[in-house]
Amino acid sequence: MAATKTAGELLDTAQRFVQHRGFNAFSYKDLASEVGIRTASIHYHFPAKADLGKALMARYRVALDTTLAKLDASNRSPKAKLKQFIGFYRATQGMGAICVCGSLAADLETLPEGVRDEVTDYIKGSESWIAKTIKAGVDAGDFEPDLSPTAVAASLLAGLQGALILSRARDGAPEVLNSVEKSFFLTLAAS
Amino acid sequence: MAATKTAGELLDTAQRFVQHRGFNAFSYKDLASEVGIRTASIHYHFPAKADLGKALMARYRVALDTTLAKLDASNRSPKAKLKQFIGFYRATQGMGAICVCGSLAADLETLPEGVRDEVTDYIKGSESWIAKTIKAGVDAGDFEPDLSPTAVAASLLAGLQGALILSRARDGAPEVLNSVEKSFFLTLAAS
DNA sequence: AACCTAGCCTACCTGTAGGTAGGTAGAGCG
């Protein structure tokens, strides 16, 4: 993925910045001083900030696909898979960060063209994986939701993204995320 | 509140910007050209951008309190009140905007000191009103949730904030918010 | 008439944003 080591470090650092400050609140200068090169050198790897954004989001999306594919490959139950999925968000929260996708979605109107589509794709990808997994649980008789899997999926993702954002503003306590998780599994009914 | 007409217009405009672009993605220049004065004149009303942020958030919080007090004064059922509360978010979504509080919470780490606390207060205020209203519904026998009202409240607020952010990135379709609402009332059980 | 204040202005400052131009040291290859 990351063509070179430096490019990788730049993306790592940029990702951290996005998850903590937002796309518009970090500069090439911030990146440069963190990675240990000059701002001009960043342009060698990412000619414009838009390119950095696109690359970052693309990588993040691939990472999601990989992670979910691995999860699917495991022989866990749908419920266990969903718990693990929520666990990823818990890990993010633990770092006092928010989701890259959530951060960028909040800044959506200010994003360069190409980045927006990546954000949209990421959301759709997440939702459809959740919905698919819920469906599997329904087929297995594990769940009996009163709402369509698609609706429950959308609701979960919104809850997770919102939980990360809100919990950070409330001393970073994990209760919000826990509540979202519990209420999600209750909506699925039948354990 | 707004001492003068211009100050009010500045706050209105700033609020729109925050709800669409985020606190770091609009400048005094943007404000000035929208309101029809010079950037320097804005400093007369709000010496620093931090002051603008504080004033904006303070006003937004007062507006919330007023709105909720009015809602409480009406003789509606807890369920109707909650539906109306969610309706406010739907209205925001209809404008392709996100919640001021959600936007600022996403930019939290970059906010000037005083603004952060206002954001936190806003969240706590919203959550506690929701929880209080749920409790009233429980006492009235309208709801029988399996989770504590506090937990359900946190989950709803997270869902609402997340829904605004995500739905805008998905062509602004209202389904996400609808799903959050439905799943919320299901969690409350017993209609 | 002399003054004060509110509300705006012009003009300017410093710092930083993203980005460009062109150069250079070193690795790898023919």
Add this chain to the structure above:
DNA sequence: CGCTCTACCTACCTACAGGTAGGCTAGGTT
């Protein structure tokens, strides 16, 4: 050995960020 490519550099540019200093004007006060 000379060439080329990668990955960085210095030096610079324009635009804009938030903010300051000080002046003008209109409407009251006294």
